[in-house]
Amino acid sequence: MLLIFLLIAGLWGVGLLMGAPVRARLVMIGILYLGVVLGHLVLPPGHALREATGGSAAGWLILAGFLALGFAYAFGIRRLRDITRNRETQETTKRQGVFAEGELDRYARHVVLRELGGPGQKKLKESKVLVVGAGGLGSPVLLYLAAGGVGRIGVIDDDVVDSGNLQRQIVHDDPSIGKEKVFSAQERMLAINPFVDVRPYKRRLTEEIAADLIADYDLVLDGTDNFDTRYLVNRTCVAQGKPLVSGALSQWEGQVSVFHPQVSGPCYQCIFPEAPAPGLAPSCAVAGVLGPLPGVVGSMMAVEAVKQISGAGQVLRGDMLIYDALWSETRKIGLKARVDCPVCGGRGANTAETS
DSSP states (O other): OHHHHHHHHHHHHHHHHHTOOHHHHHHHHHHHHHHHHHHHHHSOTTOHHHHHTTSSSHHHHHHHHHHHHHHHHHHHHHHHHHHHHHHHHHHHHHHHTOOOTTTGGGGHHHHTOTTTHHHHHHHHHHOEEEEEOOSTTHHHHHHHHHHHTOSEEEEEOOOBOOGGGTTTOTTOOGGGTTSBHHHHHHHHHHHHOTTSEEEEEOSOOOHHHHHHHHHTOSEEEEOOSOHHHHHHHHHHHHHHTOOEEEEEEEBTEEEEEEEBTTTBSOOHHHHOOSOOOTTTSOOHHHHOBOTTHHHHHHHHHHHHHHHHHHOOSOOOBTEEEEEETTTTEEEEEEOOOOTTOTTTTTTTSSOOOOO
């Protein structure tokens, strides 16, 4: 066996001197090994060549087994190291807001927009948006924000999907009936764009959690259907200086506005200082709502969110856009802050427009 080991050392040394690749040197040694094993299998017992190479193939086969185990162990360690490195790279990519390989292709129609472009798309990727409500307005908002490449999207809702939702809540489908809305929405959003980070919160937004939750996000979109939640979202956004995109529906009509009194304009409670008396503003379940209307208004909310994040154009801050689907009319009215507002104190009344 010593002769074979000397030949192996010789082959390796000659290959090293000639600059042969490691793989080529290993191939030559493998050929030598196969020749030795084959010799033991075909030559008769007692043959001089067999005696000179150990007398039996058993030793060489055992050696091959140990070498195979060693290579398998080394390969496994290398594979685990590569997996760990890839995961660390992916986490770093997410933290830095860098586009993953192939991700930017899906946003090509954004990138070619002069007002948005690559810098605007990067802002979307790095942004964190909270959507309150995964119902009629939340459905188009969530779909378009996910498709548009918003980096992190939180969605909070404590409701489950029922068949009566499907006439207008397009983020859900028939197999989702009985499922929590936030998880149904998460599945659909990730199916559209696996590069977004969707964070579902299956609970009602309350005073106890509102401040901590909204603090984790840059922008809030409110598509809820009750005034208590709207007032809570508005108070928290004003207290933290976060912009709020608000939408509302009623039968054939919808409205959209952006509230950010730290920059300019009123807050939500400046415009709606008190909740209407019971029966004056019935819910969609009571009054009904046109199926496509939430899609129109929710899409408008998504547009305002994209503009707010990217800095493109002018957002509906200090204005309210009202859409009447029955008569195909759209109008925009100006909004003013109230100096006696208990939430913002009219701070947006004398604030110059800065963006």
